[in-house]
Amino acid sequence: MKIAFYDTKSYDRIWFEPLAKEKGIEIRFLEAKLNKDTVRLSKDCDAVCIFVNDSADKDVIKALDQYGTRAILLRCAGYNNVDIQAAKNKIHVLRVPSYSPEAVAEYTIGLLLTINRKIHRAYNRTREFNFSIHGLMGIDLKGKTAGVIGTGRIGQMTMDILKGLKMNILAYDVYPNPNLDVRYVELTELFEKSDVITLHCPLTRETKYIIDKKAIKRMKEGVILLNTSRGGLIQTKDLIEALEQGKFAGVGLDVFEEEEEFFFEDCSDQIITKDAVIKLTSYPNVILTSHQGFFTQEAMKQIAEVTLQNAQDLMENRKGENGLYDNEIRE
Ligand code: NAD
16 A cells, blocks of 8 residues: 655654554655645555645545545544545545544643743743743632533543643533533533633534634633634634733634644744734734644554554455545445
């Protein structure tokens, strides 16, 4: 089996290369992201392997189908960048549904603690021998309320840690989990009562802009908002407007609506002209990081193992559990 591996970085090779060799899988590592212009680079491959900012839209899938590509292997959990309907009955789409919920949950809490206690600002100050603590005051999190939207794997792990911080938790999910010791409420109540709001639902048609002007208006003044899920959950324009009105004590973002253009790349030599990026990286109470919540050794190891297992299952016509739909397709 030959796989075209899009949006490759050196840290991907470390985990995938030795394992692929072991399994007799040939990988063509490509730096380009998958899109309608780069899809031809996979013409002679059996599968393409993609990450969060590649695009497998209708046109790309049409081309892949014409090349006889058997599978799109997502080396991530979220699949909002694949047109599932277009792929149905044409190309298998397999993903890594769960690799390390701990990685993302721990990172979310890292953002929360940093934003709340302004550790990012203190770090910069002391490097310049500025030992003033003016403006660095936070709040005790103990006894405050955290609203968790999406109580799947990452949401649950995040709630476990929040409970350790002795926070009260309100949860919202379209499929409440009766086995969880947590109070589910309507979204409006969660917005109105939470001191911290953290997003852990997937990006779907229903959740796009779940945080918009209307939602933000319902939130408490001085709320902390965290998004380690997908950028499209937040209407960036509305977020920036509210930030400029002083609504938020802090905002921690590991994902961003227009991240494709920037994330995972070193743009430090460029003049950035996108207003939203300039603003979000300059406000003192916002931390914007480059979609690194998943990035731990344990997660990378598991992503590589499961992705290549998915490829192997396909090669040996085994029906694994990580396909996104029941597909009757070419072998
Ligand atoms: P999961 O499938 O285990 O949980 C998602 C939960 O969201 C489910 O309980 C589901 O019922 C709920 N949900 C679905 N639609 C909803 C809606 N309209 N409103 C409220 N809840 C809804 O997924 P997970 O493993 O916990 O991952 C959550 C998300 O985290 C992924 O979809 C992905 O976008 C993101 N993620 C980010 C990183 C990162 O590096 N920052 C890494 C992995 C995953």
